[in-house]
Amino acid sequence: MSSLQEKLQFSVRLKSALTKANYPISPTYLCNEFNNRYHGQPISVQSANNWILGKAIPNQDKLMILAIWLDVPMQWLRFGEDTPQPKQNSVNPSKSHNNITSEYFEKFLLLSPKKQEIVKLLIDELSQS
Structure with a gap:
């Protein structure tokens, strides 16, 4: 799969997760909400816009924050494997x-x-x- 296709497919999953969580698909909203949760270098509205438009994919630490915030598996958000399932808040004894x-x-x-x-x-x- 080409890099452009990966970016576009990531964008589709990101927008889907935002919609399912009842959040607007807005670069400004995404930027503000992300920066409220991320304690590293803040992202710009342009970076958030690039994620939404499929021009860029965030790195691992940013993907993790997005996945936690949007309550979707990080693997799904990045690669689209399986269907998005809400994370379980309680600890499951069968987990490794x-x-x-x-x-x-x-x-x-x-x-x-x-x-x-x-x-x-x-x-x-x-x-x-």
């Missing part, structure tokens, strides 16, 4: 250790830098016991 670790890491990335530091300190303290 890696899936649970990944789930908590995704939640950790959504925390503000100050809260991330608190979690780090707590883990350091608990691991010394």
Whole structure:
């Protein structure tokens, strides 16, 4: 599949996820909501517009934030594999250790830098016991 096709198909999935979540398909809205959740370098309205128009695909860390926010699997959002299924909020005992670790890491990335530091300190303290 060509890079252009991948970008266009990503755009279709992104717009579908926005619509299903009852959010407008608006670069300004997407930019603002994304930047409220992402603690790295903020994106511009132009970047959000490029995602919506199929001119660009965000990198992994940005895809993760989009997937968490829109409640769709990251794999589906990026590659379109399987059908989008809402993530389960409760921990399923049949999940593998890696899936649970990944789930908590995704939640950790959504925390503000100050809260991330608190979690780090707590883990350091608990691991010394």
